[in-house]
Amino acid sequence: MIASIRRTMRKLKRSTSGNATMLVALGMPALIGSSGLAVDFAQWYMWKREIQFAVDQAALAGAWARSSTTSSSTYVSRARQEFTANLAATRGVTSTPTVTLGNYNGGTNNAVQVTATASKSLPFTTFITGGDTVVAASATATFSQSQTFRTCILSVNPTENRSAIFGNAITGGSNCGVGALSTGTQAIVETGDSEVQLGDIVSAGGIEDTFSNNGTIHEFVTGLSNPYAGLDAPSSAGQPSRTYSCPTFSTGTTSWTAPVTVRTVITYEYRRGANSNGTNITVTSGQAGYMAPSDSTTGPSTTTYYTAPTPGTTTVGPTNGTWENVSGSGQNRIWRRPVTTTTTTIGTVTGPVTTGASDGIARPLPGVYTGINITCDTQFQPGIYWISGSIDFGNNRAVSGSNVMFVMTGSSNDIRINSTSIVTLSGISEATLTGTYGVSASDAAKMKNMLFFDKNNTSDFDINGNATLDLNGILYMPSREVKINGNMSSGSRCIMLVSDTFWITGSANLTNFCAPDSDGGMQIGERPASVRLVA
Template identity: 35%
Template sequence: MGVNKAGFFDRLRSCNSGSAMGLVALGMPVLVGGAGLAVDVSQWYVWKREVQYAVDQAAIAGAYAYSNEDMREDYVIRAGQEFAENEAVIDGRTSEPLIGLEDYNGGTDNAISVTASVSKTLPFTGIFLSTPASVTATAWATWEGGNDPQTSCIIAVDEDADVAITLSGNTNIQSGCGVTALSISSTSIVLNGGGNDDNLNSSYTLGWILSGGGVDDGLDALDDTPITENVSGLVNPYADLVPPDNPTPRAAPCEDYNDETPDASYTNSYTVTRTTYSRYYRGDNRSSMTMRTSTQVGESATRQETLQETQAGWNREETVNTISGTETRRGSGRNAYWDRTDTVTVDNYVVTNSVDNNGGGTTTSTVGWLQPGTYQGFDIRCNVTLASGVYVIDGGLFEINAQNSITGHGVMFVLKNGAGIKINGGAEVDLLAMTQTELIAAGVNAEDAAVLEGMLIFEDPNSPGNDRNKVNGTADLLLGGIIYLPASPLEWTGNAGVSSRCLTIAAATITFSGNFTLGNLCPPGQTHTAVVTTNSNAIRLVV
């Protein structure tokens, strides 16, 4: 019986049983290959991401170290440590990172580069390739700014104020120091009330202007003043301070005095120690140099001295002579800086005895017309002398009226519960802040005394504030120390003479108005020390 070949092939051609297995067999290499490649690509991506993050962090750490003089020599070590800290999956599989200096954006040695690679056989492609897969990552980081902190003598600390500092009227400010507003407003500092300088009759000699936000276009008239806007990292230098207390109750000033009160007269005896110091100053530019070190030169000399003065004796330091060194520019590019070395001789007075020539007898340095303590308001309507110490004004107004005088060396005024300050034109004012020694003598612990030294008027940060704060000064206004009103605005409408200590003005907002001249706020040989910027440089990745 013969086989029907034609029928067999017809049946075979029309049969579809088992076709799926054939298709799977044909597609299996593609499926396995695709899965293998997916695994390899995923692993490669993990390596790439981790090694890139590691070199990024290493470059930032190296740049931070190199931009700070104290760590500059260790920048390679710092970068290597940071790289190792950020290895996980790639740990043990990377090459030793290459760390070095680079020239960035026209500068010289102003960036840190870090390059590293990962080399390892991938699970799938390693079957076919004789060499392992490699991933290389590079990062550059540079820094901006400088190691030298910026200081200021006029500081507005309200970060949310629409206008933090106003320069208006026919004001002439020739302080030569920095002006800073922490406000992030686009008009944090305005000139002439709104920037319209068509009738500008003012004159300003300022060291520099810093703003956490922007400044009004009117400040373009200050051609010679460096202005930096949108500064990150501005700080309130007094934010962490806590005012001291003196709960001893005191009567209101002048209630027992009249115009026939005799002038205060004291015979004060002192031990005076004369010391010469070599003081090194450094800064990014001439106007921003701050004292870095103060080293005694030679031996101190001590003498006894008796003086006739208008108040009881007080401990103090007076500058006798200053020989200013040559201001020199060093370095180049972003690493350039200015420095100088001054030779300063000071006398340190320590009171040993004080005699009231009007019959008060032998006293200590705490004797004066008015004593430290807590006052309910402080309205000066007579000529008064203050003993050294802490004066707490608990509510009301600390007001010094025209044609009256107030003298107090080694004093601090603490404003609480909405207390404010008002100094009227024509008043004779000579107030000098406390030294660390005087604060300790007043019962302040040594640690707090060290940071409170120089504070003249201190508004309690927890006070609700007072919107009547006003200083209408004259040539007879001598304020030595820091005026700090963190919760209140301050209006300044008058002159101020140069005391034996720098004057720093810090308030929530500050307005200068009227027709007056505000000259140099520091005596010769001294500079402002209120730091308003952080010491760290601004570090950023550029590659």
């Protein structure tokens, strides 16, 4: 049998007719197999492409959901919804996608990962493997949430390096944020390694790496701006011109007043003799030397006293007058003297009232001033003070004012807070701006709590060590360099600072850099939410 097969094969080998048919017959299994595999591969590729696109879109949708605090919790359902919406040929053969949070580039839970499979029996693959074909796909999208940048200290210089400088001995801390609009590569720097908390540290340029101990660094942020740019101070047109002065201390005059009634009764005594030591006699009407008695009442009339009177009735008398010869001669002379009794009644006392007194405290009124130099305790009355010159807060003088704003109208004048200045001030209210000065509601909303509106002055503003300050409001000085030196003492309220550049050094306390209205500080920009596919 075997020999017969061998002979047949040798004959076929020697034969030259029908070779093509033989080759086709021998290659047919490979041809059929490769054709089937090609069909299945095309199916695999289509599945892979479709579910890969679906998981990509699902990951992006989940990441967008996570990027917003309002939709963050819905990221799984949102991803699955988007996955299903992008299925066509594989609809019904895919698994429910697995949606999880992952970590990307050092972050925590800042990426959405989606995985899914498509599974179905294919003719050729099933013949070979005996099971369904499974195609898997996965995608990862990272996200960052939108963020509004708010600060309580802002440098608005657009280009300068070191536009915001912090010393290494500063104390306290403020989580209200620090900002710089400078695009310089070292816009915010520190001269040491202070670890006081600053909150968000935001810059259009670079930030020194050591600030990682002080808060969250956001550098090279685009779209930052001065929140008060384009805002103009209220007009001084029609406002009264005034001069600052200190009154002289005086105790004044103290007085009391009361209604007073006076009754006066006068009777007469008579004597006969060569002198007033004669014999007592009675003289009646019609006789020589007679004087009728009198009884008169005056008042009540208002009387002023300079010592406190006692209400009630007092009687003085009877009081004898002087003897007078009124008739006769020799031993028959008639002598007469008056006897007076006075009754005084003091009614309800009013007082004390002090006039002409001064406590020596200056109480300036709002208006237009050429300059203010504090030389006595001073209480600024509510309103706006336009100052074309300088203002000096003096030494060891208590200066206070509530609901006030100082508008510096010059370009090279000073604001002096000295080492022994004692200043308690709070910024102007929105209601005063609109009601008293006619500021529009939109501008008043921005300008509320403004304490200093100093748009054009370029000289340095220094707050020296040991000054006692209790400020509540906004110091808007976009053209000045501000230097806060030494152990400045501050109160319990909040200030915000906008300056061209600033330098906070010494042992200055940052605790009071906070928002006067507790609204989170000045909004200087925002970073929109971002999502990108990374795998």
